[in-house]
Amino acid sequence: MMHIPSRHIGTQAQRHLATLLLCAFGTFVLPHAGSCLAGSQTQATWKAGLAKVVITPDQSMWMAGYAARTKPSEGKVHDLYAKALALEDAQGTRLVIVTADLIGFPREFRNQMEKDLSRRFELRPQGLLLNASHTHSGPELSTWRATQTFDLPPEQIPLIKKYSEDLQGKLIELVGRAIEDFAPAQLSYMHARAGFAMNRRSESERGYTIAPNSDGPVDHAVPVLRVDGPDGKLRAVLFGYACHNTTLDFYQFCGDYAGFAQQYLEEAHPGVAAMFISGCGGDQNPSPRRTLEWAKQHGRALANGVEAALLTRPHPLRGPLRLALEEVTLELADPPSREQLRQQAQSADKYERRHAEDMLRELEEKGGIRTTYPYPVQVAQFGNDLTMIGLAGEVVVDYSLRLKAELAGTPVWVAGYCNDVFGYVPSHRVLQEGGYEARGAVLYYGTIATPFAPSVEERIVGKVHELVELRNKPSSSPVKLVARAHNSGFAQAHDSYNGMGTGSDGKIYYALSSESYEVGAQMFCYDPVADKIEHLGDITEACGEKDSRTIVQGKVHVNFVERDGKLYFATHVGYYSIVDGMEKIGIPPQGYKPYPGGHFLAFDMAARKFEDLAKVPHGEGILSMTMDTRRGRLYGLTWPTGYFIRYDLAAKELKDLGPISRQGENGKGENYRTLCRSLVVDPGDGSCYFTTGDGDILRYRYDRDSIEVVEGDDMRKDYFGLYDPTSPGHMAYNWRQTIWYEPEKVVYGVHGNSGYLFRFDPRTPQVEVLDRMTSLPSRRSGMFDQFSYGYLGFALGPDGRTIHYLTGGPVYADGRRVTGKTKTAMGESKGIENLHLVTYDIKAAKYADHGPIFFAYSAEPTPPKRLRRPEAAAKAGQNGRRPSYVNSITVGKDGTVYTLSRITEEGHTRADLISIRKNDN
Numbered sequence: 001m002m003h004i005p006s007r008h009i010g011t012q013a014q015r016h017l018a019t020l021l022l023c024a025f026g027t028f029v030l031p032h033a034g035s036c037l038a039g040s041q042t043q044a045t046w047k048a049g050l051a052k053v054v055i056t057p058d059q060s061m062w063m064a065g066y067a068a069r070t071k072p073s074e075g076k077v078h079d080l081y082a083k084a085l086a087l088e089d090a091q092g093t094r095l096v097i098v099t100a101d102l103i104g105f106p107r108e109f110r111n112q113m114e115k116d117l118s119r120r121f122e123l124r125p126q127g128l129l130l131n132a133s134h135t136h137s138g139p140e141l142s143t144w145r146a147t148q149t150f151d152l153p154p155e156q157i158p159l160i161k162k163y164s165e166d167l168q169g170k171l172i173e174l175v176g177r178a179i180e181d182f183a184p185a186q187l188s189y190m191h192a193r194a195g196f197a198m199n200r201r202s203e204s205e206r207g208y209t210i211a212p213n214s215d216g217p218v219d220h221a222v223p224v225l226r227v228d229g230p231d232g233k234l235r236a237v238l239f240g241y242a243c244h245n246t247t248l249d250f251y252q253f254c255g256d257y258a259g260f261a262q263q264y265l266e267e268a269h270p271g272v273a274a275m276f277i278s279g280c281g282g283d284q285n286p287s288p289r290r291t292l293e294w295a296k297q298h299g300r301a302l303a304n305g306v307e308a309a310l311l312t313r314p315h316p317l318r319g320p321l322r323l324a325l326e327e328v329t330l331e332l333a334d335p336p337s338r339e340q341l342r343q344q345a346q347s348a349d350k351y352e353r354r355h356a357e358d359m360l361r362e363l364e365e366k367g368g369i370r371t372t373y374p375y376p377v378q379v380a381q382f383g384n385d386l387t388m389i390g391l392a393g394e395v396v397v398d399y400s401l402r403l404k405a406e407l408a409g410t411p412v413w414v415a416g417y418c419n420d421v422f423g424y425v426p427s428h429r430v431l432q433e434g435g436y437e438a439r440g441a442v443l444y445y446g447t448i449a450t451p452f453a454p455s456v457e458e459r460i461v462g463k464v465h466e467l468v469e470l471r472n473k474p475s476s477s478p479v480k481l482v483a484r485a486h487n488s489g490f491a492q493a494h495d496s497y498n499g500m501g502t503g504s505d506g507k508i509y510y511a512l513s514s515e516s517y518e519v520g521a522q523m524f525c526y527d528p529v530a531d532k533i534e535h536l537g538d539i540t541e542a543c544g545e546k547d548s549r550t551i552v553q554g555k556v557h558v559n560f561v562e563r564d565g566k567l568y569f570a571t572h573v574g575y576y577s578i579v580d581g582m583e584k585i586g587i588p589p590q591g592y593k594p595y596p597g598g599h600f601l602a603f604d605m606a607a608r609k610f611e612d613l614a615k616v617p618h619g620e621g622i623l624s625m626t627m628d629t630r631r632g633r634l635y636g637l638t639w640p641t642g643y644f645i646r647y648d649l650a651a652k653e654l655k656d657l658g659p660i661s662r663q664g665e666n667g668k669g670e671n672y673r674t675l676c677r678s679l680v681v682d683p684g685d686g687s688c689y690f691t692t693g694d695g696d697i698l699r700y701r702y703d704r705d706s707i708e709v710v711e712g713d714d715m716r717k718d719y720f721g722l723y724d725p726t727s728p729g730h731m732a733y734n735w736r737q738t739i740w741y742e743p744e745k746v747v748y749g750v751h752g753n754s755g756y757l758f759r760f761d762p763r764t765p766q767v768e769v770l771d772r773m774t775s776l777p778s779r780r781s782g783m784f785d786q787f788s789y790g791y792l793g794f795a796l797g798p799d800g801r802t803i804h805y806l807t808g809g810p811v812y813a814d815g816r817r818v819t820g821k822t823k824t825a826m827g828e829s830k831g832i833e834n835l836h837l838v839t840y841d842i843k844a845a846k847y848a849d850h851g852p853i854f855f856a857y858s859a860e861p862t863p864p865k866r867l868r869r870p871e872a873a874a875k876a877g878q879n880g881r882r883p884s885y886v887n888s889i890t891v892g893k894d895g896t897v898y899t900l901s902r903i904t905e906e907g908h909t910r911a912d913l914i915s916i917r918k919n920d921n
């Protein structure tokens with residue numbers, strides 16, 4: 001009551017402005033700049049129908065939203081409404097959007113509506129989008145909440161039940177009327193802004209509390225979908241805003257700011273329906289709040305935002321409508337133990353006590369507590385002109401900001417409070433920070449027993465991408481893929497080659513390399529379910545050389561092979577000296593002894609322990625390795641000379657079979673040969689195959705314990721190019737990367753420089769060139785990739801038949817291919833290029849380029865404070881723009897592709913884990 005004079009002036013001024021606008025454009029209800037554009041350029045290919053119904057309870061009843069209420073409602077400020085917009089595209093696909101001045105639609109309510117609407121109007125589930133304004137001045141809908149949380153007087157329960165049942169009937173009828181109202185229409189999209197939403201999560205000594213935070217992320221966009229008749233006359237505006245509808249906390253029914261915004265728009269445009277859609281306002285509050293005047297002012301501000309949007313150039317929406325509604329399973333944090341629950345059930349806080357009792361009951365009745373939640377995600381695409389995303393629950397603003405950044409290109413409208421308002425949906429950031437939206441609110445909702453697991457954001461965003469991409473198949477130009485950067489906390493990490501694997505436990509194991517002589521490679525494990533990175537250990541320490549003052553084990557240059565719960569791999573030097581432009585093992589600095597030689601190591605996944613198996617001789621690193629898991633044999637090639645080494649697990653015996661290709665990369669002139677980066681075992685007879693730079697295929701014979709040249713075919717094919725094997729800086733005729741494909745008992749591999757996929761059948765023996773695995777633009781340009789050795793990230797996916805390959809694609813500037821160095825004497829990128837994900841389905845013989853990969857958003861577990869605004873983080877992630885120096889790959893059990901790349905954040909470049917979701921269809 002203290003600020004009446006100034007508020008009054010403000011309101012009057014705004015009314016005056018609205019009048020001026022109307023005068024400036026004549027008596028027609030709307031500025032018709034929009035109608036000219038929309039009307040003259042597009043045919044009315046849509047049908048639209050509208051209906052509204054008053055849903056104000058006809059008697060006093062309990063109000064929703066605040067647990068602290070002490071009595072039922074006392075009258076109303078204005079009526080509450082439910083409104084429906086029914087749309088049909090030229091193909092007959094229907095979408096019905098229902099909005100309401102209510103706290104939120106529970107899942108069971110929607111399920112019942114879905115059934116009835118499907119029966120009565122053949123409306124498909126994906127064609128129904130329910131959104132509630134989240135007004136806290138409407139009736140309570142949940143009898144569960146009424147009894148479990150709010151402890152209402154018993155006579156309120158039947159009232160809530162009755163209201164909910166009546167509402168169901170009213171909404172079915174409402175949808176029916178909207179469909180009956182179908183008439184030709186034009187749709188267009190536009191947007192403006194409104195500024196009254198403020199982030200409500202503030203950091204204090206007690207953690208995050210609810211208080212206005214002017215530094216927190218917000219989304220002030222006001223998206224508008226405009227419905228016009230064929231004559232350009234406005235029929236409806238559907239508008240959104242990301243903010244809790246909680247200006248008020250009194251006892252009169254009221255639509256709060258969203259109710260006033262709709263009222264003001266309908267008053268200004270008689271006969272027009274104004275419908276409000278809640279955005280991702282889970283962590284946003286209107287500010288200031290708590291008086292009816294403020295609710296009106298915010299309503300006015302939002303209505304003005306809509307009016308402002310209507311003055312901008314409209315973007316016509318063409319069809320077709322593409323609709324998707326799917327559930328994604330969200331993991332919850334581990335439930336407390338029975339003992340912890342019993343303790344919590346003694347709590348002085350009644351909400352905590354009841355929550356514990358509830359969980360104990362579930363434990364008794366069902367033998368366990370729910371650990372997942374089926375979360376509905378809805379996507380409605382209006383051709384390529386607008387993507388509308390409907391997320392369930394009280395979604396925090398990070399989702400809207402992230403999805404808009406990641407799906408940039410087409411306008412994106414992200415709505416929260418859709419279809420199932422079961423509780424809060426924190427982002428990874430909010431979950432890490434804690435507070436009400438992260439965990440506190442779980443007590444009041446009761447629908448999920450424990451807070452979400454850290455994977456919540458990736459699961460939801462992943463599902464949105466899947467649905468958007470599914471409906472948006474790439475045609476001739478591949479869509480871009482989005483890479484997420486992870487932070488392992490190893491700032492010195494340098495370019496890594498191989499050093500990855502997906503364990504049978506579903507976790508991603510990887511080693512990050514270092515160029516330092518005193519800090520070596522580090523091994524990590526990423527758990528995609530918990531979205532957590534674990535540091536497993538220091539590789540030098542695992543080799544027992546921690547304080548030996550020898551040059552450290554700087555790299556793991558080989559992939560992990562699993563056998564009996566252990567991961568087998570080998571170590572390599574990371575500290576180099578450049579001699580004549582070529583890399584040599586680093587000359588030890590004062591006080592340091594030379595590199596002692598690479599080790600074969602094992603890591604026990606259950607015990608989380610390393611085992612040092614053996615060290616190779618000659619002080620060389622281990623460049624390539626494979627394992628015969630049936631016979632318990634490890635095979636390796638050393639660098640720089642190229643000794644072939646085998647290690648037998650049972651006999652604990654290491655044997656050196658000597659250099660396999662002149663003096664390898666240690667030789668000069670006539671004695672120089674690039675060494676093969678890939679060994680492969682035929683598990684049938686235990687042979688181990690590899691190549692030389694001259695193009696010979698060599699075979700280690702298990703039965704004879706010796707190496708021979710495979711007679712009959714070789715790698716000297718015209719398609720691979722012409723090489724002088726005595727010159728460095730290329731892989732010559734060598735294999736770059738190979739896999740054993742058991743169904744055909746053959747080797748599939750890629751030739752590095754040309755990027756040709758081949759098949760090697762050791763029985764015939766025959767090398768068959770299959771397809772060029774490079775990116776589509778590289779295939780078209782006919783040129784090799786910029787990476788001097790060709791790319792190394794080549795692996796089978798979890799289906800056992802799809803090869804995944806990370807390879808280059810040319811970057812064009814002003815229509816010309818950007819070229820780099822023409823020559824180099826080592827493994828490096830000769831110039832910039834895009835990174836593409838290419839797959840090859842062996843069974844179907846089908847090549848697919850999934851498109852170039854870019855960083856869109858850096859989701860670090862603990863981003864630096866000033867990067868907490870997702871827009872800023874997105875900018876920082878853009879520093880690196882595209883992943884580079886990518887020569888590793890592993891594919892997770894869910895198909896997510898993992899690799900190690902250079903990442904630049906805040907001016908510092910490191911190598912680290914990145915993950916890429918591919919579009920399968």
Ligand SMILES: [Zn+2]
Nearest residue numbers: 134244282394
């Ligand atoms: Zn809320």
